[in-house]
Amino acid sequence: MRNTYIYGCAALLSVYVLFHSCQSEDAIRTAQYAVNGQKLYAAQCQNCHGAKGEGLGNLYPALTDSAFLLNHREQLACIIKNGLKDTITVHGQLFDGEMPPNPQLAPIEIAYVLTYVGNSFGNKMGIFTLEEINQALKACK
Amino acid sequence: MRIVSFLIGSWIIGAIAGCSNQETKTLPILGSREPITKAVDGKTLTDTLYHSIPEFKLLNQDSTFITNHTFDNGVYIANFFFTHCPSICPTMQRNLLKVYERYKGDERVRFLSHSIDFRHDSPSVLKRYADKLGVTNDQWQFVTGSKAEIYSLADAYMVYTKEDGDAPGGYDHSGYFLLVDKDKHIRGAYDGTNDAQVQLLLDELALLLKEYE
Numbered sequence: 001m002r003n004t005y006i007y008g009c010a011a012l013l014s015v016y017v018l019f020h021s022c023q024s025e026d027a028i029r030t031a032q033y034a035v036n037g038q039k040l041y042a043a044q045c046q047n048c049h050g051a052k053g054e055g056l057g058n059l060y061p062a063l064t065d066s067a068f069l070l071n072h073r074e075q076l077a078c079i080i081k082n083g084l085k086d087t088i089t090v091h092g093q094l095f096d097g098e099m100p101p102n103p104q105l106a107p108i109e110i111a112y113v114l115t116y117v118g119n120s121f122g123n124k125m126g127i128f129t130l131e132e133i134n135q136a137l138k139a140c141k
Numbered sequence: 142m143r144i145v146s147f148l149i150g151s152w153i154i155g156a157i158a159g160c161s162n163q164e165t166k167t168l169p170i171l172g173s174r175e176p177i178t179k180a181v182d183g184k185t186l187t188d189t190l191y192h193s194i195p196e197f198k199l200l201n202q203d204s205t206f207i208t209n210h211t212f213d214n215g216v217y218i219a220n221f222f223f224t225h226c227p228s229i230c231p232t233m234q235r236n237l238l239k240v241y242e243r244y245k246g247d248e249r250v251r252f253l254s255h256s257i258d259f260r261h262d263s264p265s266v267l268k269r270y271a272d273k274l275g276v277t278n279d280q281w282q283f284v285t286g287s288k289a290e291i292y293s294l295a296d297a298y299m300v301y302t303k304e305d306g307d308a309p310g311g312y313d314h315s316g317y318f319l320l321v322d323k324d325k326h327i328r329g330a331y332d333g334t335n336d337a338q339v340q341l342l343l344d345e346l347a348l349l350l351k352e353y354e
Contacts, residue, residue, distance in 0.1 A: 048231045056235050058273035097273070100227055 030115060030127040037116025040109055044102060045117075053121035059097060061090035064121045073125065077110050077133045078140035107133045168320075168328040168349055172299065193325040194297050199255075199284035202267040207282055209325060216349055217251040218342070219319045220333060221291075221300050223258035224270045228309045229316040233333035234274060237318065240343060241281050249350055252281035255295070257302045257312050259288045299330065318342055322349060 042051075048060040055062035063069070068090050069076065083101035087094055105113070111133045118125030172192025178185055198208045220237060222230040237252065244250040256262035262270075267283040276283075285291070288304075295302040298319045305313040320329035320342065328349055331342040 046232075047228065050235065056231055057238070057275040059270070060231060098225075 026127070030119065033112050033115035033127055034119055035116075036109075037112035037114070038120075040105070040113045041116050044105070045113065048099075053117065055090075058093060058095065061088065061093075061095045062121075063117050064123070065090045066123045066125075069118065069123055069125060074136050074139065076114055077107075077128075077136040080105065080110050080113065081137060082140060107137060110137075165351075166348060167352065168345055171327040171330060191326050194321060194327070195294075197286075197290065197294055199286040199290065200264050202264055202271050202283040203279075204264040207284065211282065212251050212253065212321070213323065215249040215251055216323060216328075216346070216353075217253050217321050218346070219253045219255065219298055219321060220317065221255045221257050221295055221298070221302055221314050223256050223310065223312055224262050224266055225258070226310045226312070229334050233316040233318075236333050236336075236339045238274060238276075239339070240346070241276065243343070244346075245278070245280065248280070249353070250280070250346065254281070254283045255291055256283065256285045257291055257295070257304075257314055258310075259285060259291060298327065320346060320349060323353065 049055055049063050050060075053063035055064075068088075072079075079099065080102055082103075084099040087096040089095075108130050111128045111130050114125075114128040114133070117123065118128060170191045174192060175190050176187050177190050178187050180186075194209060196209050198206050201207045218237065218240065220233060222234060234254070237254075240250075241252055256267060262285050264285065267285060271281065271283050286294075292302055295314075298317075300315055300317050300319070302312070302314040304311065316333040318331045318333045318339075319327050320331070322328050329342065329345045331338040333339065
C-alpha cells in the first residue's frame with residue numbers, strides 16, 4: 001500500500017517534470033529568438049521605431065499597439081520584408097508615411113525580430129516560427 | 142581610531158569636491174582662431190578673432206526667408222538632416238525633440254535643422270515633417286537652400302555632409318548638434334545619436350544661458 005503511494009507520487013512528479021520541461025523548452029526557444037531579434041531590431045528598426053518601440057510623433061508609428069499587431073499578425077512579415085505604403089491606424093492615429101523595405105533580411109531573421117517585437121513593449125504574441133514566417137511570406141501581396 | 146581617520150578623510154574629499162563644484166565653468170569657443178592686431182591710442186593691441194557662423198538667408202518650412210538675425214536674441218542648436226533619411230536622422234531628431242520640448246515657450250533657445258536634400262525637401266515637405274514630428278511653433282526652424290549654400294554652411298558648423306549614392310538615402314552626414322551663442326560662436330558639439338552626449342548638451346545649454354542672465 002505504501003509502495004503504491006510512493007510510485008503514484010513518483011509518476012505524478014515525472015509527469016509534472018516532463019510537462020514543465022516541455023513548456024520551458026518553448027520558453028527558452030522564444031527567448032533565444034527574442035535575443036537574436038533584439039540585435040536585429042537595434043540595427044534595422046530602432047532608429048525610427050525607438051529603443052522602447054515608442055515611435056516618433058506622427059512620422060513613425062509605435063510598436064506598442066498590441067491590438068494592431070494581433071490583427072495584422074499574418075501581414076507583419078511582409079511589411080518588414082517589402083516595406084509599407086498604405087495608410088495605417090496605430091493607437092487611433094493615421095500614419096501615411098512610407099516604410100522602407102528590408103529585402104536583405106532572411107526569413108529566420110524576420111522570425112527573430114518579430115518574436116522580439118511581439119514579446120516586448122507590452123506585447124505578448126508568443127514565438128514567430130520559421131514555418132509561420134515562410135507561410136506568411138508566400139502570401140505577400 | 143580607524144573610523145575617525147576615515148571620517149576626516151571623507152570630510153576632506155567632500156570639501157574639495159564641494160569647492161570644485163562651485164567654480165563656474167564657461168564653455169570654450171570652438172573652431173579656428175586668428176590673432177588680429179590693431180592700433181588703439183598709438184599702442185598695438187592683439188585681439189583674437191574667433192570662428193563664427195557667417196551670414197545666411199534660407200527658406201524655412203513656411204516658405205519665408207530666415208536669416209542669422211532670426212536667432213539674434215538667444216542661443217540656438219543647429220543640425221543637418223533630411224526628411225527621408227533612414228539612418229541616423231530619426232534618432233537625432235527624436236533626441237532634439239526632447240530638448241525642444243523642454244525649452245518650448247522659452248524664447249532664449251531656438252532650433253535650426255538644415256536639410257541637406259536640396260532636391261526633395263521643399264518647404265512644404267519640411268512643413269509636413271515638422272508637423273508630424275510634433276513641432277508646433279516657430280522656435281524650431283527647418284530650412285532648405287541651394288547645395289552650395291547648405292554645404293558651405295555645414296563646413297562653417299564643422300559638420301560633415303556629402304552627397305553619396307552609396308549611403309542610405311543618398312546622403313552621408315554626421316549627426317552633430319551644434320550649440321551656437323548670441324555672437325554666432327560655436328560653444329559645443331554633441332553627437333545627436335548618443336544619449337550621454339545629449340544629456341551633456343542639456344547641461345551645457347543651461348550653463349550657456351547663465352552667461353546671459
